[in-house]
Amino acid sequence: MSLHMRKHLRSLLVCLKTKRGKQALKFDTATMPVIVLLKKPSAGNQPDIIPISQISSGKNHGHHSVEGRVVHKGPLVSSSNYHFILKGVIEEDNSKPEEKSSINIIMMGMLAKEFSQAVNIGDLVVASGFMVGKSPTARQDKRHVCNLMLSGDKALIHVCRHSPCDLPPPGQAEMKKPSPPPVVLTTPKYTYVKLRDLKAGQVFNVYGVVLFFKQPFKSRGTDFFSSLKITDQSEQKIRCTLFCSRMESHPQIFQSGDIVRLHRVKAQSFNDSLTLINTFGFSALTFDGTMDADTEPRSSSKTFHFTEEDRRTVTELRSWAASRNLVSQDLSIRLANAQPKMYFNLTCQLLAKAPIDATCTLLRVWDGTQCPHALLKVTVDANIIEGITSFSEEREKLIANVLVFDNHVQSTEHLKPGDFLRIFNVRAIPGSIKRPGLSSNQVEQSHHLSFHLHGGTTYGRGIRILPDNCPDVQELRRIMDVVHESIEINQPEVNDSVLWHAWNTPPQSPNKVNEASVGFTTERTCGHGLQPVSVSELKVCKPGGYHHVKAQLRSYEPLRLHRALKLFCSKCKSMQDVPDNRLVTKVFSDASNGASGLSNSPPWSLSGKVHLPGYLQAGGEGRTLNVHLSAQLVSEGRTKELIFLSGCTPDEACHLAATYANVIPVRPLPGDQLDFLDLTVPFLFRGSKRFYGCKQCSKGAVVREPKADGDKVLDEQNIAEVFGIQLLKFVMLLTFYLQDASGMLKVFLLREAEDFFNVSADEAATQQEAQDRITRTLNYFCPPEGRTSKRPWLDFCLAAYRTNADNNHQDYYQITNTRTREL
DNA sequence: GCTTAGGGTTCG
Numbered sequence: 001m002s003l004h005m006r007k008h009l010r011s012l013l014v015c016l017k018t019k020r021g022k023q024a025l026k027f028d029t030a031t032m033p034v035i036v037l038l039k040k041p042s043a044g045n046q047p048d049i050i051p052i053s054q055i056s057s058g059k060n061h062g063h064h065s066v067e068g069r070v071v072h073k074g075p076l077v078s079s080s081n082y083h084f085i086l087k088g089v090i091e092e093d094n095s096k097p098e099e100k101s102s103i104n105i106i107m108m109g110m111l112a113k114e115f116s117q118a119v120n121i122g123d124l125v126v127a128s129g130f131m132v133g134k135s136p137t138a139r140q141d142k143r144h145v146c147n148l149m150l151s152g153d154k155a156l157i158h159v160c161r162h163s164p165c166d167l168p169p170p171g172q173a174e175m176k177k178p179s180p181p182p183v184v185l186t187t188p189k190y191t192y193v194k195l196r197d198l199k200a201g202q203v204f205n206v207y208g209v210v211l212f213f214k215q216p217f218k219s220r221g222t223d224f225f226s227s228l229k230i231t232d233q234s235e236q237k238i239r240c241t242l243f244c245s246r247m248e249s250h251p252q253i254f255q256s257g258d259i260v261r262l263h264r265v266k267a268q269s270f271n272d273s274l275t276l277i278n279t280f281g282f283s284a285l286t287f288d289g290t291m292d293a294d295t296e297p298r299s300s301s302k303t304f305h306f307t308e309e310d311r312r313t314v315t316e317l318r319s320w321a322a323s324r325n326l327v328s329q330d331l332s333i334r335l336a337n338a339q340p341k342m343y344f345n346l347t348c349q350l351l352a353k354a355p356i357d358a359t360c361t362l363l364r365v366w367d368g369t370q371c372p373h374a375l376l377k378v379t380v381d382a383n384i385i386e387g388i389t390s391f392s393e394e395r396e397k398l399i400a401n402v403l404v405f406d407n408h409v410q411s412t413e414h415l416k417p418g419d420f421l422r423i424f425n426v427r428a429i430p431g432s433i434k435r436p437g438l439s440s441n442q443v444e445q446s447h448h449l450s451f452h453l454h455g456g457t458t459y460g461r462g463i464r465i466l467p468d469n470c471p472d473v474q475e476l477r478r479i480m481d482v483v484h485e486s487i488e489i490n491q492p493e494v495n496d497s498v499l500w501h502a503w504n505t506p507p508q509s510p511n512k513v514n515e516a517s518v519g520f521t522t523e524r525t526c527g528h529g530l531q532p533v534s535v536s537e538l539k540v541c542k543p544g545g546y547h548h549v550k551a552q553l554r555s556y557e558p559l560r561l562h563r564a565l566k567l568f569c570s571k572c573k574s575m576q577d578v579p580d581n582r583l584v585t586k587v588f589s590d591a592s593n594g595a596s597g598l599s600n601s602p603p604w605s606l607s608g609k610v611h612l613p614g615y616l617q618a619g620g621e622g623r624t625l626n627v628h629l630s631a632q633l634v635s636e637g638r639t640k641e642l643i644f645l646s647g648c649t650p651d652e653a654c655h656l657a658a659t660y661a662n663v664i665p666v667r668p669l670p671g672d673q674l675d676f677l678d679l680t681v682p683f684l685f686r687g688s689k690r691f692y693g694c695k696q697c698s699k700g701a702v703v704r705e706p707k708a709d710g711d712k713v714l715d716e717q718n719i720a721e722v723f724g725i726q727l728l729k730f731v732m733l734l735t736f737y738l739q740d741a742s743g744m745l746k747v748f749l750l751r752e753a754e755d756f757f758n759v760s761a762d763e764a765a766t767q768q769e770a771q772d773r774i775t776r777t778l779n780y781f782c783p784p785e786g787r788t789s790k791r792p793w794l795d796f797c798l799a800a801y802r803t804n805a806d807n808n809h810q811d812y813y814q815i816t817n818t819r820t821r822e823l
Numbered sequence: 824g825c826t827t828a829g830g831g832t833t834c835g
Contacts, residue, residue: 221824343832456832459831
């Protein structure tokens with residue numbers, strides 16, 4: 001490839017990139033509508049190229065493309081319907097005069113814009129995914145009687161630059177650089193109408209909250225069909241009937257309450273009410289309807305138009321829907337709550353699938369919870385199972401067999417083990433049902449549940465794969481991780497593993513181990529006269545209030561207990577992880593490298609050097625650090641109360657904290673000022689304790705001379721106050737998964753964690769003994785080597801609450817008025 | 824080529 005050609009292509013691609021950036025549109029190079037190629041695509045990679053003369057409006061050109069050289073390129077025109085339109089003409093090379101070998105091409109939408117920027121007159125292009133229409137200008141321009149219309153997802157234009165002669169001669173390379181669009185474009189603006197204002201026969205763009213939906217399914221015709229009912233602030237409920245040849249072009253609705261944006265839908269009267277039907281150029285975006293959820297749209301198209309105003313519309317619809325309690329009946333439940341005869345939506349992970357017969361497929365799924373009812377066991381020949389064929393006994397208890405019938409068998413074909421699914425309108429069927437094709441040696445149980453997805457699409461029956469970024473999937477993964485870990489720990493063969501021992505540093509004092517062998521229990525300290533309820537009863541209680549339960553601790557997280565420690569800001573109420581030691585070391589080291597060490601000292605300080613012995617450094621010969629002392633404290637003989645260190649490591653700060661009451665790592669600023677290191681790391685070392693400040697609430701914190709009036713002791717409180725630092729407090733946060741015969745319940749241990757363990761978070765942060773007590777307690781409640789029967793039954797008092805931000809009516813529970821007692 | 828389906832529980 002010649003140099004000027006490379007240059008030209010580079011400038012072309014750069015231009016595409018920057019232009020896109022300005023439009024703030026989503027692009028994926030894989031589906032970029034205009035693709036610049038160095039070679040013509042090989043025959044296998046694109047539809048058949050047919051001669052332009054063979055184009056006819058009566059033919060199906062769905063699999064055809066045409067090739068031609070661009071002989072005319074019109075201006076890019078802004079259009080209210082399609083955002084942009086551009087007309088061009090392509091002509092076949094070596095064309096015969098008697099053939100109609102030049103044809104008008106009309107590009108719409110982003111394709112037009114891309115074409116305008118990327119393609120020049122003289123370029124050879126291959127167009128595919130076009131519609132064929134009658135050319136209204138055929139008489140005048142003497143070109144082909146048809147024109148090619150390119151818009152939407154399928155439309156594609158390849159620009160072929162396969163030989164140097166396609167490129168401009170060297171001298172013209174600069175001139176041929178794509179110029180800005182020849183028309184001044186206004187920002188395209190879509191207008192949306194409220195559902196009450198729809199008029200029959202007209203095409204609209206609308207927003208709506210989904211009240212009901214059916215997954216797209218193959219119609220008897222050529223398209224996938226999906227149906228939904230939406231509403232908006234105008235209180236009108238409107239049904240939508242959508243036909244798209246591609247499954248992905250349908251709105252990707254995961255649950256009722258999702259919000260859809262539909263472009264180019266036509267209002268039609270059907271059965272005395274208006275229905276919306278998609279028309280040419282239809283596109284859909286879908287948003288999570290949950291308040292405060294991400295406003296990232298779900299779309300199969302990479303080139304949708306999405307503005308801040310859209311974001312606002314979504315937010316408004318969300319809060320409106322929340323205030324109207326529109327989607328109160330959430331049919332999604334966990335296996336733990338499945339009851340006989342229930343219809344429900346199951347969000348789960350597929351572990352294995354197996355064809356039973358032509359009308360039935362078995363899906364083996366789990367959602368991390370255990371169904372309280374005995375489940376149907378299905379015996380299937382291992383070699384027809386796709387996915388994991390056998391599970392441990394513990395794992396098997398968590399797996400549900402879902403039998404999928406008739407039309408849904410087809411939609412299981414593309415499912416892969418590991419996929420996260422939502423199965424809509426599953427039915428829990430009690431008792432034993434004979435199924436065709438199943439061997440007779442299946443275990444019959446008197447009271448078992450089986451799960452069926454019946455044929456048909458009533459009530460939105462169907463299966464959908466949920467993408468990884470879906471919040472429900474993330475939640476599921478998290479639960480599964482915990483359950484998975486807890487199952488692994490319960491496996492005897494894993495019990496001795498290095499991992500397990502690594503998590504549990506052996507208790508420091510052997511005496512404590514003996515004490516621990518006696519065990520622990522919990523007791524409630526509240527005066528509530530409440531009768532304990534079962535976990536499943538508790539879940540159906542009205543929100544709020546206190547509840548007593550008797551349950552076993554099935555698992556907890558974090559399993560690595562040091563991660564239960566958090567830093568809490570009492571001012572902004574934020575909670576953060578304690579920074580990892582490697583991160584702390586890096587911040588210290590960056591600060592040392594950035595400091596020259598030669599700056600002047602603040603006027604209030606006495607500066608000097610301190611020598612540290614070599615054993616602190618690996619193989620080092622000792623280090624000399626820059627130190628600053630408060631002149632006033634020194635004059636009062638209180639030299640050992642406070643020292644500022646610059647260029648030190650965290651270990652060195654710790655080491656000096658044995659000699660000096662307060663050690664503050666600093667870095668010199670230009671001039672004679674000192675500054676704190678990044679507030680990610682401790683700003684103060686006192687004895688074995690490290691103190692952190694809130695980044696958010698400590699803006700404007702400065703190192704200044706500490707005031708130590710009279711004999712006032714300098715501690716973390718008054719040091720933080722003097723410097724303007726908002727001190728963070730250690731807290732503990734654990735999640736317990738409590739279980740009784742009726743189900744599993746996730747509860748938090750936060751506010752009263754210190755009372756619960758009878759250990760302060762500060763102690764847990766620094767003292768081995770405190771850490772041991774927590775570890776021993778949890779090991780007793782949830783024995784790593786133990787089976788369910790070994791877990792003691794524990795009494796809890798729980799406070800139930802709903803957070804304001806949450807609109808999916810998820811209840812949360814926190815352990816309160818409960819403490820552990822040594823037996 | 825211009826339909827397909829147009830919500831309201833099941834064969835198993």
